[in-house]
Amino acid sequence: AAVIAGELRLPQGASGRLPAVVLMHGSGGAGPREEFWSKTFNEMGIASFLVDSFSGRGLTSVSANQAMLGRFNMILDAYRAHANLSAHARIDRSRIALMGFSRGGQTALYASLKRFHQAWDPEVAFAAYIPLYASCNPTLIGDTDVSGVPIRMFHGAADDYVPVAPCRAYVERLRAAGNDVQLTE
Numbered sequence: 173a174a175v176i177a178g179e180l181r182l183p184q185g186a187s188g189r190l191p192a193v194v195l196m197h198g199s200g201g202a203g204p205r206e207e208f209w210s211k212t213f214n215e216m217g218i219a220s221f222l223v224d225s226f227s228g229r230g231l232t233s234v235s236a237n238q239a240m241l242g243r244f245n246m247i248l249d250a251y252r253a254h255a256n257l258s259a260h261a262r263i264d265r266s267r268i269a270l271m272g273f274s275r276g277g278q279t280a281l282y283a284s285l286k287r288f289h290q291a292w293d294p295e296v297a298f299a300a301y302i303p304l305y306a307s308c309n310p311t312l313i314g315d316t317d318v319s320g321v322p323i324r325m326f327h328g329a330a331d332d333y334v335p336v337a338p339c340r341a342y343v344e345r346l347r348a349a350g351n352d353v354q355l356t357e
Contacts, residue, residue: 180221182262183214191267191299194220194253196276197245199235200284201226205273221257225249225276234275243310244288246272246279251293258295269300269328274334277306281325284318300324305331308339314351315342329357 182190193213195206202222210220217271219334224242226232234240250270258265272280281303282288289296301323327336336357 174229176223176225176249176252178221178223178256179210180257180260181210181214182218182219183217186217186219188262189264190217190262191269192221192257192263193269193271193302194250194257194298195220195247196270196272196279197222197225198248198272198274198276199238200233201231209271219257219263219274221253223249223253236293238275241309243278244282245276246276247283248292250279250283251289251296254296254298255293266297267299269302270298270302271305273304274306275305276327278308280304281306281323282310282312282315284321284323285312285315286317286319287314289319295316297321305334306339307334308342311342316345316351318346318351318353321352323351323353325353325355327355328331329356 179302195209202224206222213220222260254268254322257263257268270280270283280301284301304326327339343353
């Protein structure tokens with residue numbers, strides 16, 4: 173078992189229970205991208221919680237070897253982050269979104285699957301899922317049976333490292349199943 177950490181940032185001057193966004197980093201770990209989004213959300217009056225899925229596991233990056241950390245371990249990290257935020261006196265548990273980048277984007281996408289909720293934490297109820305340039309290559313059992321909240325995907329049309337084509341196909345399957353999903357390229 174690993175003990176992982178996260179950094180909660182509350183907007184200055186904000187009072188009462190706040191909405192929050194859990195941020196999941198990519199294969200290179202947390203850096204300026206997550207710092208930018210944390211600051212942006214705080215300026216909007218939204219708390220941010222950056223999960224560090226690597227340090228507690230003795231990792232700094234998995235860019236050169238993705239097998240160093242199983243792909244779906246970070247989903248459990250996201251669920252645990254939700255559980256911790258839900259218990260925080262300043263956070264509105266009904267308004268916690270999950271956002272991730274690249275590998276963390278894949279986490280934000282597949283964390284929406286109902287079967288993972290049931291297996292790991294049925295109490296998790298993210299308000300939205302926001303994957304950025306997620307890999308949509310895996311086709312998983314039950315992958316169109318997702319949470320009933322919005323999934324808003326963002327992807328570069330010219331991305332040649334994590335191509336968007338598999339995401340287009342997955343979004344069409346999600347829509348055909350009646351899910352609230354949008355892909356912005």
